[in-house]
Amino acid sequence: MKYFSVAITLLLLSACEPPQAGEPVTRTRIDGQAGATPTAAASDAPSVASQVESACRSIIFENTSLTHCLAVPSRHRVAMVLGPEGQGPFRSLTAFSGTRDPATVAFAMNAGMYDDEGQPIGYFVSGSERLKTLNTADGEGNFHMKPNGVFFGTGDKWEIRTTDDFLANVADRPEFGTQSGPMLVVGGKLHPEITQDGHARSIRNGVGVDDRGRAHFVISNAPISFGKLARFFRDELSVKNALYLDGSVSGLWNPATDRLDTGAPIGPIVLVERKVADDE
Template identity: 55%
Template sequence: MRRSVPLIALSLVALAACDQPAAGDPVIRTDISGEKGVEIARAEQAEAKPSASPTPTPTPSETTAPEDSACQPVRFEDVVFTECVADPAKHRVAMVLGNPPYRSLAKYSVSRPKDAPRVAFAMNAGMYDGEGKPIGYYVQNKDRLQELNRNEGSGNFHLKPNGVFYGTGSTWRIRTTDDFYHTVGDRPDFGTQSGPMLLIEGKVHPEISADGPSKRIRNGVGIDKDGKAHFVISSRPVSFGQFARFFRDVAKTPNALYLDGTVSSLWDPARGRMDTRADLGPLVVVEFKE
């Protein structure tokens, strides 16, 4: 289920499931299975019965990593997460959308030229509208297709601070939207805006509760002190709080950004994993430097 992005802020406590918008209407991509917005501290006492969420394709092995695999399963607080690490020394990062948008990792995979660099892994990355087009800042191959979105609104994307994952060459960064607006002058090679931020300078987003009632399969990205990008997806529904703690305590990324929930998908060629959701938006693709 999708949410329209309003022009003015709405009360978070009034968030509820809404009807499918017409094609092209902006939506918040975190309410597909009945999620009632972000779990925040004041919502801890609210009654919530999360609807069933589809589980991603399991990794073939949780013990032996295939050669050249950038992804590995990690158990944290009784949940297995898949952590895929992009290393600037070995990988390049690019955003991919398609015209019209691919909407699935499988469709994108078959569109790649046979002589294209090998894919280390790919994920969905960023909020989008009913047609799969980004609703926030989006840069692909240095071409800006969508401007920075600083509007107020409801839903996870607008829970400030949200942020931008971007990079040029082998330098990748995550900044809050306001920080990006005030400090980044040159257009990067790639960029995608999403929200909320999970970690800000090592601290969990102030509006995220420790373990709220809303549980979803989630994916996100964080940058560690060595400049590596950690892309993480949960194997089963988790709260925002638990997801943020993974980045803080396991990935050890001072800044981390939520990418999406419920539709969260991963393509990991080395392990033979191809999640099959067909309603995605922007994709982030990590390739080997060869």
């Protein structure tokens, strides 16, 4: 099947386009677990699909459907969220969506790996409060597939650095931060242990920051390899550093298209809000 030109699509990101239809996205688990397949569900919150332009666009990359959401410093604020103050993690985008006015939300995604209780296993800062220190330990699993890294920022400046780079060069605590792994792209090159298109497939999501300081959030709508996702960040989005956020449990809340993914319990959440000036 022929696929659309990604380059052309990306050039149209800033153009006025009709929002996506918001139809459910079919998700397929490949780990054999039942009852944890992420699916798109209608939100109980009032629809804002006809009121705001979506920050997310559907893209076909090498015959794989992706959703690309763009956060622009002049138009958006980024924050990390775990759960209500004094309580445990939300564990779902559905629970989180009930605490926010959808008209102020550009989109939200799961954003980092976590333990059985939904607590982050790596560095995590929310509202300038550090809830988890930097994790430099060795271990098994994607998080410990080094180099891993940190997505963080304060105000309009957002960055992605490897964990070692962050430890050596970042002294001030940011307003938000989440540590995950592996890095997908490091200094413009694929992670050394990631092949071009490996055999393992899963629903995956990640984030990259370009030279203009914009944050590109990508979630696959079908199982995808690490390599293909990494190459999309490197080759089509031209980001020098991109960080893997998670797989299988990956989900998106996009109020502009009434998309609210459900599935297995999640942990940290990244929230991208519209600035007041953007809604006037």
